[in-house]
Amino acid sequence: MLRGDPFKPSENNFDWLGRGIYFWEFGLDRAWRWAKEHCENPAVVGCVIQLGNCFDLMDTRFTSYLATLAPIYLNSLTQAGKPIPKNRGVSMKARYLDCALINWSLDGALAPLAYQSVRCGFCEGGPVYSDGAGCETAILHESHIQIAVRDPACIIGTFRPSG
Numbered sequence: 380m381l382r383g384d385p386f387k388p389s390e391n392n393f394d395w396l397g398r399g400i401y402f403w404e405f406g407l408d409r410a411w412r413w414a415k416e417h418c419e420n421p422a423v424v425g426c427v428i429q430l431g432n433c434f435d436l437m438d439t440r441f442t443s444y445l446a447t448l449a450p451i452y453l454n455s456l457t458q459a460g461k462p463i464p465k466n467r468g469v470s471m472k473a474r475y476l477d478c479a480l481i482n483w484s485l486d487g488a489l490a491p492l493a494y495q496s497v498r499c500g501f502c503e504g505g506p507v508y509s510d511g512a513g514c515e516t517a518i519l520h521e522s523h524i525q526i527a528v529r530d531p532a533c534i535i536g537t538f539r540p541s542g
Contacts, residue, residue: 397481399527425540431495495530
């Protein structure tokens with residue numbers, strides 16, 4: 380980071396995009412909100428990231444891969460007598476299934492492709508406008524694009540964000 384400390388990858392079994400160093404794409408306000416909710420001494424750092432070989436779930440090619448792999452993964456758990464993880468929590472923010480499926484896919488089925496990052500958009504929060512009489516926007520307050528960097532070499536620079 381700014382003082383030379385390496386970024387610590389998150390390895391929670393509920394992380395939305397599996398294992399990695401998490402970033403909001405052009406989401407300074409969202410990053411600050413998250414930091415203030417989860418950290419005693421919140422801070423936000425800006426990064427220049429080269430996504431490299433990205434498993435980009437904003438592209439239908441990659442969502443198709445995941446759709447093909449999901450039943451294979453779930454069947455492998457069933458055959459092994461293991462429980463199937465489930466997304467849960469407020470607004471499904473604990474993404475146990477998504478995390479397990481992405482990690483399984485990138486570490487196993489798609490491992491020869493060595494994906495360096497994962498990117499996905501998430502619709503989150505309530506509508507930015509509603510008049511209470513049925514007129515409501517589909518644009519949500521906390522929607523964002525999140526990136527999980529699996530290969531730290533993709534982080535090519537850091538800076539102090541302004542604003």
